[in-house]
Amino acid sequence: MHVEPPDPANPELSTTRYLLRSLLPIAAVLLLLSTFIIGPFGFVAATVAWWLVQRKF
Amino acid sequence: MPAARLLVRAEDRHCVLYHLSVVAAFAAAWAVWLNPELSGLQGFWHKAVFVLVAAPLLGWISGIDLGVNHHNHTHRPIFRSRLLNTWFERLWTPFAGWPAKYWTHYHVAVHHERLMQPGDWTVRLRKPDGEYESCLRYQLRIWPWRILRNFPAEVRAGHFDRRTAAVELLWFVALYSIPFWIDPLMGLCLWLLPHWCANCITMGRGMYIQHAGCEGWLEDEQQPHSSTILHPFFNATMFNIGLHATHHDFPGAHWSELPEIRHQVELAKAQQQPLDQ
Numbered sequence: 001m002h003v004e005p006p007d008p009a010n011p012e013l014s015t016t017r018y019l020l021r022s023l024l025p026i027a028a029v030l031l032l033l034s035t036f037i038i039g040p041f042g043f044v045a046a047t048v049a050w051w052l053v054q055r056k057f
Numbered sequence: 058m059p060a061a062r063l064l065v066r067a068e069d070r071h072c073v074l075y076h077l078s079v080v081a082a083f084a085a086a087w088a089v090w091l092n093p094e095l096s097g098l099q100g101f102w103h104k105a106v107f108v109l110v111a112a113p114l115l116g117w118i119s120g121i122d123l124g125v126n127h128h129n130h131t132h133r134p135i136f137r138s139r140l141l142n143t144w145f146e147r148l149w150t151p152f153a154g155w156p157a158k159y160w161t162h163y164h165v166a167v168h169h170e171r172l173m174q175p176g177d178w179t180v181r182l183r184k185p186d187g188e189y190e191s192c193l194r195y196q197l198r199i200w201p202w203r204i205l206r207n208f209p210a211e212v213r214a215g216h217f218d219r220r221t222a223a224v225e226l227l228w229f230v231a232l233y234s235i236p237f238w239i240d241p242l243m244g245l246c247l248w249l250l251p252h253w254c255a256n257c258i259t260m261g262r263g264m265y266i267q268h269a270g271c272e273g274w275l276e277d278e279q280q281p282h283s284s285t286i287l288h289p290f291f292n293a294t295m296f297n298i299g300l301h302a303t304h305h306d307f308p309g310a311h312w313s314e315l316p317e318i319r320h321q322v323e324l325a326k327a328q329q330q331p332l333d334q
Contacts, residue, residue, distance in 0.1 A: 010067070010068070012068045012071075012313045013067055013068060013070075017071075017293075018071050018074065020293045020294065021071055021075065021293060021294055021296065022071070022074060022075050022078050023294055024117065024118050024121065024294055025075060025078035025079050025081070025082055025118045025122070026078055028078075028079075028082040028085075028114050028115065028117070028118050029078060029081045029082045029085050031114065032082060032085035032086050032089060032111060032114070033085050033088075033089075035089045035096045035097070035098070035107065036089065036092075036095055036096050039096070039097035039103075040096070040097055040098055040103045040104075040106050040107040041103075041106060043107060043110065043111075044106055044107070044109075044110045047110050047114055048110070054290075057290035
């Protein structure tokens with residue numbers, strides 16, 4: 001009897017893909033909330049650092 | 058699984074979650090603004106510095122949320138239920154400064170159907186001297202000015218349903234005014250200003266580079282009608298929008314299928330070439 005191999009899992013549904021695709025809004029939420037801890041000037045420094053880092057990807 | 062029953066495609070749960078992340082980002086910014094004793098946002102300079110960076114940050118993600126994420130939904134509605142699509146749209150497009158259905162008309166009926174022809178006012182236009190406008194000029198004029206000037210004409214010409222335009226504008230005004238009711242200055246700084254950034258910086262620049270220089274396609278269809286960006290990080294975080302030429306060739310294709318479709322098209326072209334020679 002011939003048995004069809006199971007379909008490979010859809011890579012688009014993986015947590016990794018989701019996290020990568022949502023990286024920018026997730027980072028924005030974390031950066032904005034970080035203001036409560038590091039203050040507005042800390043927020044500015046962290047956001048500029050994030051901008052420079054993501055440009056290298 | 059409930060989500061699988063609600064959505065047409067399982068992949069589109071990412072579209073929903075992306076939008077909810079954008080909503081969370083606006084909520085976070087407003088929480089910072091409305092709780093100055095906790096966030097340290099006390100005094101003019103603290104607020105000015107925060108807004109100067111938070112507005113483009115929010116504009117960056119809300120521009121993608123509308124121009125890429127909601128864009129996919131305009132071609133392939135994500136929910137099975139028409140009612141759910143309608144109401145999710147009403148809570149989706151205001152987060153980038155647009156009433157529901159307006160952007161769909163702008164993109165599908167104006168841009169796709171009239172691609173770069175005289176009626177396509179979504180792309181760069183010619184200046185009075187005949188030269189194409191620069192990216193900066195385009196960015197500064199597209200939102201809200203070119204939108205406000207052209208939508209009444211679209212309605213008058215019968216291209217955009219008058220009742221839809223009125224109903225969706227009403228819902229938009231009701232929802233869009235909420236941040237202004239909470240705090241008018243917050244509404245300006247962390248709602249309207251981010252939407253200017255979303256439309257003029259993020260989407261404006263994106264829209265410009267997708268078609269600028271491709272106008273020769275109108276005369277010669279062998280030329281490309283759209284630019285293609287193959288950068289992996291760009292496409293991974295932008296729902297494959299870099300494959301824009303493929304998207305225009307196959308506008309009904311799901312965003313998750315664009316890389317495979319492009320691969321197949323390139324393969325077919327490569328196989329065709331030796332036959333042509």
